[in-house]
Amino acid sequence: MQLRQWAGKYKTLRMEYFYREMRKQIQYLMQGQQPIGGQWNYDSANRKRWSGNPPLPALLKFEKDQIDADVIELVKREFPQHTGHLKHFHWATTRSNALLALNHFIKNSLPNFGDYQDAMIYGVDYLFHSALSPYLNCGLLMAKEVCDAAEAAYYTGHAPLNSVEGFIRQILGWREYVRGIYWVNMPEYANRNTLQHVTPLPQYYWTGRTQMACMTECFRNTFEHAYAHHIQRLMVTGNFALLSGVEPQQISEWYLAMYADAYEWVELPNTLGMVMHADEGLLASKPYAASGNYINKMSDYCKYCYYNVKTKIEPDSCPFNSLYWYFMIKNEKFFRSNTRMRMTYQSLDKMQNKEQIVAHAEDLLSRLDEL
Numbered sequence: 001m002q003l004r005q006w007a008g009k010y011k012t013l014r015m016e017y018f019y020r021e022m023r024k025q026i027q028y029l030m031q032g033q034q035p036i037g038g039q040w041n042y043d044s045a046n047r048k049r050w051s052g053n054p055p056l057p058a059l060l061k062f063e064k065d066q067i068d069a070d071v072i073e074l075v076k077r078e079f080p081q082h083t084g085h086l087k088h089f090h091w092a093t094t095r096s097n098a099l100l101a102l103n104h105f106i107k108n109s110l111p112n113f114g115d116y117q118d119a120m121i122y123g124v125d126y127l128f129h130s131a132l133s134p135y136l137n138c139g140l141l142m143a144k145e146v147c148d149a150a151e152a153a154y155y156t157g158h159a160p161l162n163s164v165e166g167f168i169r170q171i172l173g174w175r176e177y178v179r180g181i182y183w184v185n186m187p188e189y190a191n192r193n194t195l196q197h198v199t200p201l202p203q204y205y206w207t208g209r210t211q212m213a214c215m216t217e218c219f220r221n222t223f224e225h226a227y228a229h230h231i232q233r234l235m236v237t238g239n240f241a242l243l244s245g246v247e248p249q250q251i252s253e254w255y256l257a258m259y260a261d262a263y264e265w266v267e268l269p270n271t272l273g274m275v276m277h278a279d280e281g282l283l284a285s286k287p288y289a290a291s292g293n294y295i296n297k298m299s300d301y302c303k304y305c306y307y308n309v310k311t312k313i314e315p316d317s318c319p320f321n322s323l324y325w326y327f328m329i330k331n332e333k334f335f336r337s338n339t340r341m342r343m344t345y346q347s348l349d350k351m352q353n354k355e356q357i358v359a360h361a362e363d364l365l366s367r368l369d370e371l
């Protein structure tokens with residue numbers, strides 16, 4: 001396996017280096033050994049907020065055939081208590097419809113994919129994401145044909161480099177990389193829990209009932225469509241589980257139960273490694289932990305929230321805020337010496353009201369199910 005050979009050469013297994021080797025090998029967006037445009041990665045251009053323009057593409061819905069209808073009936077009958085709704089089911093279940101979904105994405109969403117890749121908008125389910133992961137994972141689409149189609153859109157001038165590079169990186173980079181991480185490290189990987197988190201998963205992950213608007217919105221999307229895009233999974237539902245100290249195996253079970261694209265080989269490294277930092281930093285050099293400030297910057301969720309994103313220790317303060325600093329204090333022994341966390345700990349050292357933040361966070365954690 002290529003990742004196993006590649007992994008043997010390095011002490012740390014960062015996706016970016018694996019991705020560059022794959023780009024060179026497969027020659028996506030390359031001029032010889034150099035990336036087209038001079039940069040390997042255009043992520044810094046891919047963090048725009050979306051405020052209504054450009055318009056969103058229409059959602060492609062497929063008519064259900066008899067097999068779809070029979071399976072929906074079976075699920076209704078056998079799993080009546082299961083979280084999630086069947087009435088919104090719109091996925092393709094045949095190769096020909098999956099190809100239509102691919103064409104629809106390339107034509108209508110890929111040009112804006114890069115710019116708004118990290119954005120989140122209340123009531124908007126897919127933005128400019130592809131929603132192709134279930135087809136890729138169950139074999140209705142091949143990774144190569146999807147990347148080929150995206151690269152062709154760059155060469156014909158239909159989509160810009162930041163979108164096409166960003167999209168190909170998700171598949172050739174992240175998807176292949178996490179596949180390798182899984183197969184190289186299983187089965188012991190599944191039990192890792194570096195930060196020794198033991199908090200049970202709050203009930204609202206199954207019911208959707210919480211006063212945190214960002215969480216209810218990600219749950220709504222998830223329950224209606226068995227879908228949430230990457231930033232919703234990583235920086236909202238995942239981030240909250242990390243900051244609350246949820247046991248990694250419990251949140252992992254939730255991601256497996258919720259999504260149409262859920263397969264353990266891709267879900268587990270994302271949850272254990274990327275979200276929960278439970279694998280001793282094998283996958284991520286620092287935790288993807290963030291306060292409410294990040295969610296407020298990348299979305300409009302806070303406008304609809306009971307909580308106040310600007311404060312930390314008031315009764316109605318955004319829970320992400322005190323929990324973020326509490327997480328940094330509690331896990332200081334793991335992160336203070338990490339050079340990528342230097343600024344975080346410098347800010348913490350200057351903070352005047354640390355005791356109050358700790359007290360507020362401990363109060364929230366003692367009634368986590370009620371937030």
Ligand SMILES: Cc1cc2nc3c(=O)[nH]c(=O)nc-3n(C[C@H](O)[C@H](O)[C@H](O)COP(=O)(O)OP(=O)(O)OC[C@H]3O[C@@H](n4cnc5c(N)ncnc54)[C@H](O)[C@@H]3O)c2cc1C
Pocket residue numbers: 128129130131132133134136137167170171174175176178228229230231233234238255259261262263264266267268270271274275
């Ligand atoms: C906690 C957590 C759990 C996840 N579980 C799964 C899972 O079970 N199955 C799954 O396919 N993806 C999973 N992902 C990765 C990612 O969130 C989904 O692939 C993506 O949201 C699917 O939506 P999309 O097709 O619109 O993706 P787009 O944003 O359009 O991206 C294009 C494609 O790139 C691939 N991709 C993007 N990000 C990743 C990633 N981090 N890892 C692997 N592939 C990626 C997917 O195949 C996706 O279809 C998870 C991420 C997190 C943070």
Ligand code: SF4
Pocket residue numbers: 211212213214215291292293295296301302303305306307308309318319320
């Ligand atoms: S205020 Fe906090 S809890 Fe509410 S939506 Fe914003 S980030 Fe989420």
